[in-house]
Amino acid sequence: MNEILHAIAFFIISVGVLITFHEFGHFWVARFFDVKILRFSIGIGRSIYTKRFGKDQTEFSIGFLPLGGYVKMLDDREGKVVEEEKKREFNSKPIWQRFSIVLAGPVFNFIFAIFIYSIIYSIGVNALKPIIGDVEPSSISEESGFVKGQKILSINGAKTPTWPTVIDSLVKHTISGNTVNIVLESDSKKQNLSLDLSKIKIDKISDGKLLNELGLSVIKLKIPPIIGMIEENGPAKASGLHKNDKIIAVNGNLIESWGEWVSIIRQNPNELLNTEVLRNNQTIYIELTPENFQADGTSIGRIGAGPSINDELYDSYFTLEQYSLHLAILRAFNKTWEMSVLTLKVLAKIITGDASVKNLSGPISIAKYAGQSASIGVIALLTFLAIVSVSLGVLNLLPIPLLDGGHLVYYIIELITGKPVSDAVQIVGQQIGLVLLLGLMGIALYNDFIKLIG
Numbered sequence: 001m002n003e004i005l006h007a008i009a010f011f012i013i014s015v016g017v018l019i020t021f022h023e024f025g026h027f028w029v030a031r032f033f034d035v036k037i038l039r040f041s042i043g044i045g046r047s048i049y050t051k052r053f054g055k056d057q058t059e060f061s062i063g064f065l066p067l068g069g070y071v072k073m074l075d076d077r078e079g080k081v082v083e084e085e086k087k088r089e090f091n092s093k094p095i096w097q098r099f100s101i102v103l104a105g106p107v108f109n110f111i112f113a114i115f116i117y118s119i120i121y122s123i124g125v126n127a128l129k130p131i132i133g134d135v136e137p138s139s140i141s142e143e144s145g146f147v148k149g150q151k152i153l154s155i156n157g158a159k160t161p162t163w164p165t166v167i168d169s170l171v172k173h174t175i176s177g178n179t180v181n182i183v184l185e186s187d188s189k190k191q192n193l194s195l196d197l198s199k200i201k202i203d204k205i206s207d208g209k210l211l212n213e214l215g216l217s218v219i220k221l222k223i224p225p226i227i228g229m230i231e232e233n234g235p236a237k238a239s240g241l242h243k244n245d246k247i248i249a250v251n252g253n254l255i256e257s258w259g260e261w262v263s264i265i266r267q268n269p270n271e272l273l274n275t276e277v278l279r280n281n282q283t284i285y286i287e288l289t290p291e292n293f294q295a296d297g298t299s300i301g302r303i304g305a306g307p308s309i310n311d312e313l314y315d316s317y318f319t320l321e322q323y324s325l326h327l328a329i330l331r332a333f334n335k336t337w338e339m340s341v342l343t344l345k346v347l348a349k350i351i352t353g354d355a356s357v358k359n360l361s362g363p364i365s366i367a368k369y370a371g372q373s374a375s376i377g378v379i380a381l382l383t384f385l386a387i388v389s390v391s392l393g394v395l396n397l398l399p400i401p402l403l404d405g406g407h408l409v410y411y412i413i414e415l416i417t418g419k420p421v422s423d424a425v426q427i428v429g430q431q432i433g434l435v436l437l438l439g440l441m442g443i444a445l446y447n448d449f450i451k452l453i454g
Helices: 002-032 083-088 095-123 140-144 163-176 210-214 235-239 258-267 311-317 325-352 363-376 378-396 404-417 423-453
Strands: 037-053 058-073 125-128 132-135 151-155 179-186 189-196 216-218 227-230 246-250 273-279 282-288 291-295 298-302 305-307 318-321
Touching: 002 037, 002 058, 002 095, 002 378, 095 125, 095 325, 095 378, 095 404, 125 163, 140 189, 140 210, 151 163, 163 179, 163 210, 163 325, 210 216, 227 235, 235 282, 246 258, 258 298, 311 318, 325 378, 404 423
Parallel strands: none
Antiparallel strands: 037 058, 125 318, 132 216, 151 179, 179 189, 227 305, 246 273, 273 282, 291 298
C-alpha cells in the first residue's frame, strides 16, 4: 500500500511540475506580447488555492488534482471586450505572435528537458561499463561475431561509455531499422562488427527485451561473498554475523559469489540456513533465518546485510559519465533532440501498424515509473522527468485539434488563405480531436490495466 501511495504522490508532483512549466510558457510569451491574462490555472477539480497578482489582477488557481492546466487570455469569442482593452485581446494580435504564444508551451517542455539533462550530465551518471556478458548461441549477436568479455567502445561513431548509452543508441537505430557499425575492445585489441537491427521487432523495445532479442547480456558483477554492512535490527545481526565475514557454504553448498548468497537468502524466507563463515582465518558455523519480506506482492527472504566492495572492484565494473558545464549543455540539447525524434518515430510506427498500440502507456504506468525512479535516486527521477517532459512537448505538437499542434495548423491555414479558420470548422475539429484523444487515453488505460493484472 505504501508503494502505491508513494508512486501516486510522485506521479502527481512530477506531472504537476511539467504541466506548470508548460503553461508558464504560454503565460510568459503572452505577457511579453502584452496579451491580458485572466487566469493561470494548474490542476483540475475544486480549487484549493486562489490568489490574484499583477496589474491585471490575474487569477492564479491550483486545482485539487494537478493533472492539467490552462492559461485563459482576453478573447472576444468568449465575451465582449471593452474598447480600451481590444489591443490586448488575443485575437487582435498578429498571427506570428499568436503562433508564438501557442508554440511556447511545448517549447518550454523541451527547455525544461534540456535544463534537466544538463544537470544530470554535469553531476555525472555512475553506470556499468558496456562489457558483454554471455552471448546466446545462434543469436543475432553471435552470428555477428560478438563474444563474452568484449567492451563496446562506440556505435556508428558515437562513444558509448556506459550500458545506458549503448542501449539508448541501439533503441534509436532499432526503430530506424539500421545496420550499425560497432567498435569493440578485447585484450587491448579493437574490432569492428556490423549488427543488423532491422531483424528486431520494435515491440520488444517497450518490453525492455532488446538485449534478449539480440542475444546479449550485461556482464554479471562477481562480488565476493564478504559481509560489508549489517543492519542493527536485522536477522544477520541477530544470528551473529560480523562485518568482513566471508560466506563459505550454506547447508553444505559452496558459495562463490555474493549473487549466489543473495539468491539463496531470497528463496528461503523463514527457513533455517546452516551457514559456514570464515572469520579471521577461522571457520565458524552460524544458524541464520531470513525474515519474510514482501516485494511487489512476492515473499522473499531478507537478512539486512550488504556486500563489501572495494574501490578496485568497483572501478573495474563502473564508470562515471560526466561533462563540464558547456559540454553537458550540448549533450543535453543532443539528448533532447534524440528523444523527440525517437518519440515521433515510435508514434509513426504505431500509426502505420509497424508497432503495436501496446507501446502506449497511461497514467498508471507513468505513476509506477515515477515511484520506481524516485526510489532509485535523484538521477533516475530527473531522467524520468526529462523523458516525460519531452513526450509532453512532442504530443502537444501533434496536429490534433484541442492540442497546441492543432491550433498551430489553424494559424498556418490562416497564413496561407489570409483569413482565420471559421468557428464551425474549429468546432468540428474539436469534436474530432476529443474523440481521438479519448480513444488514445482508452487504449493507454487498457494497456495499463493489462500490465497491472498480467
